[in-house]
Amino acid sequence: MIPFIIDGQSVEGKEGAHILEVALDAGIEIPHLCYNESVKPYGACRLCLVEVTRKGRTRMTTSCNHPVMEGMEVFTKSEKVLRARRMIIELLLGMCPGDKLLQEMAADMGVYDVRFKKGEKDCILCGLCARVCDEVVGAHAIQFASRGDRREMVPPFGEEATNCIACGACVVACPVNVVGMKDEGDERTIVRWKRTLKMKQCKVCGNYFAPWFQLEKFREKAKLPKDFYDTCFTCRS
């Protein structure tokens, strides 16, 4: 275990851990958007900035991907950090003025006005949907395209997400809830990626419980028998 200090409080983290997860475990709040414990840190939103002093040098850096190091001192609420965080949330709000979560976070930081032309986006480009799809699910159905202010999260070439198994992981992972999943009759749609798949019906209870495509993928991967998913999860237990 590696000991260090956050805001004057002694904490310790495992080898390979990062500042943010240790802070959150210790009950120290650091605002964050693109961090999720199920995937590797990405460092895109820049909200989790902290000041780190080590070996006489102080740097402002993202806490989600800064490795824990012995003897370092972390400041999560210094003037510089607060100033940067306020500007970042203002920029995010300017990009997606309609997002409730952003509005709340901004209000918490005392930011109410956006001094720029209001944008009309809803996606905050945190990448969690793609990261979860890549690292946890392994479907690789969506990815970032284009750069700069034209950056967006899309299925390949903006067409149908043919790798998507409609598992809904991206829906859950999205901090601002802009992906959306709809079940209508025997169809499930992941709204943002315009992916609609037919669902399989349980032999026992008759409910549509998961998409055929998804179940087939699981069956292949885990080498399960053909009738394995004829019964839904609820009925099987």
Added chain:
Amino acid sequence: MVRLSSPQELEKYRDQILSKRKPNQPLITVCGGTGCHASGCHAVVDAFRSVLQEKAKGNGIGLRVTGCHGFCERGPLVIIHPQKVFYQKVKPEDVPTIFQDTVLKGKVIESLLYEHPVTGEKVVSEEEVPFYQKQKRMILGNNGSIDPTQIEDYLAVGGYRALAKALFSMKPEEIIREVKKANLRGRGGGGFPAGLKWEQCRNAPDEIKYLICNADEGDPGAYMDRSLLEGNPHSVLEGMIIGAFAIGSHEGYIFVRHEYPLALENVGLGIQRARELGLLGKNILGSGFDFDIKISRGGGAFVAGESTALMATIEGNVGEPRAKHIHTVVSGLYDKPTNLNNVETWANVPVIINEGADWFGRIGTEGSKGTKIFSLVGKVNNTGLVEVPMGITLREIVYDIGGGIPEGKRFKAVQTGGPSGGCIPDSMIDLPVDFDRLTEVGSMMGSGGMIVMDEATCMVDVAKYFMNFLKDESCGKCTSCREGTKRMHEVLTEISEGRGKPEHITLLEELGWVTTEASLCALGGTASNPVLSTIKYFRQEYEEHILNKRCPAKVCRALLHYRILPDLCTSCGRCAKACPENAITGVQKKKKEKGEPFVIAQEKCIQCGMCFETCKFDAVEVQ
């Protein structure tokens, strides 16, 4: 096919090459750099070829198409050896006369000589050309003597001697010590001590190490690396092989931006020829050391020049930078220790090995040793590539080498370091140029772009131009860089279009602050420099735009006010015909009638400037 398997064989081969080249042999060299391509050097080369074919077959008069000489303003450049007569702006029509008079009879053609723009003095040889006099062409100098496609030309000027010395007379640790002692700092922009980087990479515990040459050169207006790779690719290759030996790497990459086809071709050819001769590949010169190089091409993104983004690109991933909590010398390409250096940095290595760190250390300043190649462009008489010792002043570069500002206009500022750099005003023209001095004043050395600006340059427009570039080139990952550059560009557009508000300057400063402090990589980290440095040194200009809705340099279209001066107007009516908005009315002069002065209806005027361009009597005033 000769294959050299020892330093002795290398020297023997070199002697053979030299013995076939007599010092007073007649030779015509034509610069084949991309700058001269654009001025039409190919037609000149073809003209020489046909003249030689016709009139001098078997006469032993050589024709060599060489690398870039640097004086791109005056291309096509032709030098007649052995007299070393320097001809500039040569046209294909001049070729027969050059052949008859200069090549055959040694007579100089006055009209093709370089003429000093102020004194009118004509100069015969390259060394006497004022453009070259304050330069120290340690790295670029050989370009003019070699055909980049002929490795024998490089050998003839002493090429690969440093490699033999490094492999056979020095140990890797010694080489690193020498490079550290020379204090060679990275020429790509970071200015990080190369020797230290090499040492860190060498010490990283892994059998497999990679070496990379960064030839992505994305700064608008910068073409130093291009000319080095096009004009003398072997100087870079030699540096890389020495570096690989010092670090313990056996696999290298040259990452060339896709937009440099000639560089790609020449460096590819160089690699092939070096392999054939045993200077690259397995058992180099019989030393037992293996090292080979692959070429990787960029995909058209400025951000791919950032070292971690570059490595991601080589791996086949999107060129997005990553956090450098763990440095690339420890874990870089394919998670292996990787040493990345810029083209010009690599080209300095053979010089340091040949001449020694002490010799190298005598050039330049305390903190910045050696020379730097700058692309001197913009409002300056002599545009081109200049190589100068560190510590030379901006004044010397702009006036002595650059020949001053054209059309007698006033010098206003010089922009260094590309989109990551800043503007330095005329009050600081005596600033010595080196890494630290430039950073101190709010700019940076960068890769060597140097854009000269005169009184007709609007500094708000300059900031807007760079912001537009950066917002397009940002990879888009970090909120601070993506949104910061976008909003800075937005505010600058508002200011340049007459909608500036007093609070905009503070807003720009705040946006600039957060973009620098919160971004992941150097693109975001330096993006605010063009804005902040122009605000720092040219605040009044911003205020003029915002408070008085005026652009003093008369650049920002929306703030221009066109007016016809009634005293000068001859009523010819040309402006009215040219106006796309039919905004100009008046009574046209007829044979016997005088007519009346024309007037521009301000509400219809779109400030296109056509009337100003069309008027032959200077009667249109722009304010």
